[in-house]
Amino acid sequence: AQSVTQLGSHVSVSEGALVLLRCNYSSSVPPYLFWYVQYPNQGLQLLLKYTSAATLVKGINDFEAEFKKSETSFHLTKPSAHMSDAAEYFCAVTNSGGSNYKLTFGKGTLLTVNP
Amino acid sequence: DVKVTQSSRYLVKRTGEKVFLECVQDMDHENMFWYRQDPGLGLRLIYFSYDVKMKEKGDIPEGYSVSREKKERFSLILESASTNQTSMYLCASSLGETRGQETQYFGPGTRLLVL
Numbered sequence A: 001a002q003s004v005t006q007l008g009s010h011v012s013v014s015e016g017a018l019v020l021l022r023c024n025y026s027s028s029v030p031p032y033l034f035w036y037v038q039y040p041n042q043g044l045q046l047l048l049k050y051t052s053a054a055t056l057v058k059g060i061n062d063f064e065a066e067f068k069k070s071e072t073s074f075h076l077t078k079p080s081a082h083m084s085d086a087a088e089y090f091c092a093v094t095n096s097g098g099s100n101y102k103l104t105f106g107k108g109t110l111l112t113v114n115p
Numbered sequence B: 001d002v003k004v005t006q007s008s009r010y011l012v013k014r015t016g017e018k019v020f021l022e023c024v025q026d027m028d029h030e031n032m033f034w035y036r037q038d039p040g041l042g043l044r045l046i047y048f049s050y051d052v053k054m055k056e057k058g059d060i061p062e063g064y065s066v067s068r069e070k071k072e073r074f075s076l077i078l079e080s081a082s083t084n085q086t087s088m089y090l091c092a093s094s095l096g097e098t099r100g101q102e103t104q105y106f107g108p109g110t111r112l113l114v115l
Helices: none
Strands: A003-007 A010-014 A019-026 A031-037 A044-050 A056-058 A062-067 A073-078 A087-097 A100-105 A109-114 B004-006 B012-015 B019-025 B030-040 B042-051 B054-057 B064-070 B072-079 B087-094 B110-114
Touching: A003 A087, A003 A100, A010 A019, A019 A031, A019 A109, A031 A073, A044 A056, A044 A062, A044 A073, A056 A087, A073 A087, A100 B042, B004 B042, B004 B087, B012 B019, B019 B030, B019 B087, B019 B110, B030 B064, B030 B072, B042 B064, B054 B064, B054 B087, B072 B087
Parallel strands: A010 A109, B012 B110
Antiparallel strands: A003 A019, A019 A073, A031 A044, A031 A087, A056 A062, A062 A073, A087 A100, A087 A109, B004 B019, B019 B072, B030 B042, B030 B087, B042 B054, B064 B072, B087 B110
16 A cells, blocks of 8 residues: 655744745555645645646645655645644545555645744 | 544544544535544545545554435444544544645644554
């Protein structure tokens, strides 16, 4: 089964600084990859996803991620952090079970934005 | 907009009680999912359903069962609640047509405390 590893359970940045959240996947075939965000006391919502079209994927709120096959990575970036970006971020990969598909999530990275 | 609602935001139950968590989606989605979320462990799939009356075990089905009698409703049942089932439970749904690439839409979660 495919899995993802998120490096760093907690990342802290200053407002206006670059955000970099790391995700590596384990797969021998090109996977479908996702980044979800969870704001406090809410469910998850999709930020962006890679489905084998463009390797640089743009999402909501100026987030983007680049699929790098050579590094088996799908890191999430944002050029300038905003206080409202404080949340927990989850990387996920699709796994198939017969004809059905399910997501396997990483353990999450909590992003703190300091004023 | 897709809306996924969960019957309770907070629930307190006693050990041994039978607990029902309900989830309703309003977008005619084929697939529905139940996850539990624990700090440091991310989201883990309990059960999912790809059609009415159909279900598949996820990664951690022990101690849980599910019911899907109508397309829009997916219930998670704890047959005999135990303290190690204290957790946040998240329901999600997806369209069911673009295999493996689909966005999952999440409810706000139910925080269950078993005493």
